Amino acid sequence: MSGPKIVRMTTPTLRDVAQLAGVHPATASRALNPQTRPLVNAETARKVLRAAESIGYQPNPIARSLKTARSATVGLVIPDLTNPLFPPIVRGIEDVLTTAGYNAWIVNTDNDPGREERQVESLRSRQVEGLIVATARRDHPLLLRLHRQGVRLVLVNRRVDGLELPSVTADDDAGIAMAVAHLASLGHTKIAHLAGPQQTSTGVSRARAFRHALLDQGLADDPRLTVECGYWSEAEGAQALRRLLDSGAEFTAIVAGNDLIALGCYDVFAERGMTCPDDMSVVGFNEMPFLDKMRPPLTTVAIPHYEIGVEAARLLLDTIEEPDRHPRSVLLAPSLVVRASTAPPR
Amino acid sequence: MSGPKIVRMTTPTLRDVAQLAGVHPATASRALNPQTRPLVNAETARKVLRAAESIGYQPNPIARSLKTARSATVGLVIPDLTNPLFPPIVRGIEDVLTTAGYNAWIVNTDNDPGREERQVESLRSRQVEGLIVATARRDHPLLLRLHRQGVRLVLVNRRVDGLELPSVTADDDAGIAMAVAHLASLGHTKIAHLAGPQQTSTGVSRARAFRHALLDQGLADDPRLTVECGYWSEAEGAQALRRLLDSGAEFTAIVAGNDLIALGCYDVFAERGMTCPDDMSVVGFNEMPFLDKMRPPLTTVAIPHYEIGVEAARLLLDTIEEPDRHPRSVLLAPSLVVRASTAPPR
């Protein structure tokens, strides 16, 4: 005759497995943790493992975090998940983190410093062990302060001035050089640049790269042909192009700071009855999804999004494990994908 | 002359504010928590508040979670963040959650049940107070089990058979009806349906709606004209269309299960030298971003992504606050946005 069935109301805890294995919770803890397992007898370790297995014990990460002040999670600070650039990067990050036993907290800042500060604070109070930041501006007091406080940081797609932080970015110089070389080889001589925000390192480095590339191609650098966008967005790209067109400047091709800015140009073309690439060539940057199905398919410089995420996560894990190693940065090679938004000038 | 500067090495804790305010930590705790504040003298409460303010005290959510078994966070289970359908929904969810003081954990399952189970387990061990699930299949043992265990669930875009769970979905019937009515009004009589996976409620409900809509338009329902896609993806959409074309069936328009499937059709058109909408009209579903810039711009039925997220979060908060209220579901009205992928048949 079997006794009354004991219904377990609560999830099994370390004490439960210890009791079942006939040992002290401390011993059970040591047995369960591969790091400390050598400290206990192999036989009792087996007993503990078996007990844990049998009742389906899962360590409580909250209690563990409280005691150890670690959390096996890192924070992901991005401006807006809605930007199609980020999801693949996030996937890359998550994939290497999870194989390392880490998890990621994602927060959106909407480019709002106040919101960013609150979000970061919330991440820190959850004991994240590091931050991967995609919102860096060249002058970024918050990041400076965090760095001084010893928070491990890795930047993606961006740098901050005067701060040696590990970062992973695409090689903007190479990418832009390919873009203008392509345009020049098609016969364009008057090329405009719709630059990204100059508060971001990416914005200035691409703008610089643009000027250098013009020189390399033996083309004149007309400062009136580069105009700055306030954000990396379609709307700002459109606005910038309107200003440029209205200024009366002459040009036959555009290298846009990124794909969204390039797509903003499409809107202006439609407004003004221009056709691309007949009236105007455009090349973007980033190779966001679905560009191949656009009208016209956008020529762009492709960057390895997923690998950017992968490298960023690796860098962060490295700095967690080796805190005082010299900050390493990785530069990923872009490639030009030529589609139908570029053609010889008429 | 000022004394030596005391450098605070550790973040301020409740004991610190209690000490500073000259009270016991318990009292400080009660004073800080609006729920329990009436239990302490108004004057001492003020003292505590001021002390907390002065040293920048932030409660430690980890310790709080450990004690209360709550966490002020909910889990978001989605198949793949890379699918552009989800980011806006996620934003909607996050926005209402954060104003309610909650946070969201996002996990990807890649449609892999094993991975899903592990991810959900990890969420539960972090004491999430509920789950918003976008990966539901009609037959979903995991969700059944979770529901039986009392986990608060709300479904987004999906239902599960035989389970009364709160859910928020677009009105598939209405959306599909609009799509085929549009096609019929253009003069199409042979309309095909590239259905989504029939393991998902959305897949079957759109397929059913398609047949009903044909009837309503007085059109014949030829079962050979609907073929099922294994996933909601471009590749599967393309594959399905190839099969349909190869079968020799005749049709002049396609209602795709969603936008990705519709875009998959574009690839096949290119392969086979067909042009859209001249040779074939297509309408999608979901209104994912950038469809207006596609070649051709895709006619689709738009659903309010952000609001779906908002409603889902509200539903979940409701079930958290009123656990045994009858499950409520919300159906959001879609709208047809007509672009250039649909035209009269030749």
Next chain:
DNA sequence: GCCGAGGCCGCAATCGTTTGCGATGCAAGG
């Protein structure tokens, strides 16, 4: 046979909060 050295394990403190319960003080009521 005794001593020292490890190996193995238990004790108890600790992480930062929350919360049931009891102690205290004071005012009101009998």
Next chain:
DNA sequence: CCTTGCATCGCAAACGATTGCGGCCTCGGC
């Protein structure tokens, strides 16, 4: 004056894990 009640607050035990420290036991060396 004594009881009762209430408002206020402190005590201490949790929550579930980790970990320094020390105790016990065994074994080997002398």
